[in-house]
Amino acid sequence: MKAFFSFQTLVLVGCSLFVLYLAGIPLLMLLYGSFRSAPIGEPGAAYTIQNYVKAYFDREFYFLFWNSLKYAVGTCAISFLIGTYLAWINERTNTPLKKLFMVMSLIPFIIPGILSTIAWILLLSPKIGLINLAVKGLLGLESAPFNIYSMGGMVWAEGIHLYPLVFLLMSAAFRNMDTSLEEAALTAGSSTFTTFRKVTLPLMRPAMFGVLLIMFVRGIEAFEVPALVGVPAKISVFTTKIFLAIHQFPSDFGLAGAYAVTLLVISTVGVLIYQRITRGEERYATVTGKGYRPRVIDLGLWKYVTCASAFLIFFLAVVLPVFILLWSSFIPYYGVPSAELMAKLTLANYKYILNYPLALTAFKNSFYLSVGSATLVMLLTSVIAWITVKSKLPGRIFLDNLAFIPIAMPGIVLGVSLIWVYLTLPIPIYGTIWVLLLAYITKFMPYGIRTASASMIQINKELEEASLTSGGTWFQTFRKVLLPLLMPGFVAGWIYISIISLRELSTSILLYSYNSTVLSIMAFDLWEGGQYTYVCALGVLMVLLLVAMAYTARRLGARLGIQA
């Protein structure tokens, strides 16, 4: 397999170089910038370590560090526990009504971060929060019981917003597991719970660790909640600090770079740990050529408990936020639900949005960018995952690290580095939709690579070798055997990336121009203008678009891949 013929070489080298370009160039610009006393192009700029001295010798740095860690670990824990629990119920138990779970979990998942943050502000704000008002009235309390403007409130808003990702990824992992391994434990006399603990959990470890890693980094690079809730509450984390460093006047690009480099170091450590743990590829090859059928655990009466708990989660994560957004989108001015406002329900907000001058452009751009970046990222990362997981090519670990680098780049920093890159390099795409496409591919590549390699790890090598000995070329093998087997993971990754592309804000906000406006920018502009009701109407339309896309992707994936 070490001998290449032209096409394979072309694909492998091409994809590797593309990754190198996407991840490497912004990284170089970031590192370079963090050692410069002034931005590129400004006169008098020189090399300096002043930015790092300023960052690390500031007492505030350690508060920031502690806050970011608390925030990331908190959101990671909340989202992981809820998501894994629901995934397990959904894939592996006989809980009633579980067919609804996937759909219901997709609903909060596709609510853009900015909208979910607004919804939680509208629910948990001490003054106007619906939940606060209701509980206060119900128990006759003096003051509001909950406060969104606190670390706990922020962690909750982020965690409940992020758990559907865990649910999707863990569902795919549970689905792909060879359940005869569990049956072996059951027949060895261990109970359902012991089997889960001693067999299922260890087998799921690479997938789980990958998911945890993703959630931690998502927490640490989260922008919307810290910006909309943390800034007014004066709770700073790394991302908001970087954002403020750039948005202050004059901008401190160097300091922002020094903070970003710190984040990069944290995530690199994470990757190295991840790779150490998942090194034994064969040990975890849980999809083999032998037939596998999912086995469902009979929970007995407990199935009603799991069902009720799932619906409680959905009520909190779906029903309440969606209700408050829908409500706000149909009222002429903001207010909590009342009979007086009920009488004034109107479609005016929607009419306003649809007649908004840039609305059509924004919808089109967002749609193309989201479909394009999701497809390209998953194809690219499937090839890269093959190189890093299945091949023995030199430099594959470097490639894996490289593709993962953008995860450490907060959106806002990626935006700044890309401005520098495309103002410096003679590639005339600055200000067009293409620079946004490249930015999205760069930014979402790490999520693609995690999903693709988690799925790739689970495919037994012999399935691939059987195609080679049947006369298939590398490319035919990839297309006809690997891609269909990867399909559950591919679709999960595709859905996720298309959705986060559509709501991407922190990078786009630095790279868009009039003709390349996207929906999230439009929402941000309306929010800045204090037009809550318009934002909510736009949000509802975005969500409808996302639902249509996710539904189509799942149908398509089910047709192409293995239906377990």
Next chain:
Amino acid sequence: MVQIESLEKYFGEDKERVHVLKGISLNIPEGSLYTFLGPSGCGKTTTLRCVAGLERPERGKIAIDGNPVFASGERVYVPTNKRPIGMVFQSYAIWPHMTVFQNVAYPLTIHRRPKSEIKKRVEDVLRIVGLHGLEDRPAPKLSGGQQQRVAFARALVNEPKVLLLDEPLSNLDAKLRVQMRFEIKALQRRINITTIFVTHDQSEALAISDQIAVMHAGKLIEVGTPHQLYSRPTRKFTATFLGLTNLIEGKVIEMGGDSKPGRIETKKGILSFIPATSLGRNQAAVISIRPEHIPVHKEKPQGLDNVVEGTVKEAIFMGDAYHCQIAVGDMLLAVHTHPFLNMSPGEKVYLYLDPQSCNGLPAEPRIRKEWMKP
């Protein structure tokens, strides 16, 4: 059909480098069922994977049907998908996202054959392996035995020159395994395809093969028909690995010749034996004699050489034989006797070590187990 010349292969890098093939040379005749037999880690699967092109050796030559597919000197390396082979994997590697038909048709669709031809050839090959009528069944809905048949059909459908079988029976239950031995043998004979069969199971190898190459620690020990290797092994490893045997150490006194047996001095006295040609006078040797080749007498037989006296320690009735352990001095010999000969522990017996059954082999030092590392 397949020529392998001085194949050398290493696994791992730098310090963890392991020498897994130490100069393997073989010539596999056309139309034969040729078995690589050896304990796990001996290099048999690696050799097979080198023939398939799934591993690339460091040195040596491989030719299939006269065409070199690998030659380290001339930098020849034909990739797996361009070699005229079909392979059945240990796990069968049936693609779970395809039906039986799609799995079997794959080698043909890859080569863009016309639809009608694909349909006909898949039907034909499914009939041969006995799966006719299951074309549309999804792969995960197949039993182990059916999956194996699909794997065979897929390997055969494009009429390869060589069929490679990587322990194809190890995933089946015992009864099916024995049945499939016959089927594989019959199938191979019917289509007369050159077949390389890898196994660690000696009874499987004996049952199925035209020729067996015994391998150990990355080296070829010896090649022969099952009959030759079983009854006239020339190496101690072969004698002990294939079936059960008794070893008696000694020193060659006389090599004999023509129809005259040689003579060897052992702790049990001077015995007659058939020496391997590699032996010489005064050399240390072992006699290998199979348990079923030792007649037991209750009275001391008259006029026979090579008779030793022993005591029955244990006799287990197996239905078709008694399996006995008989103490001869400080040595225990395994002896299989006729079930009608009533044996009871403590009984005194006489064993006739027929010189024709006493194979004299070079007394090789024990091979150290460092090769055990995968």
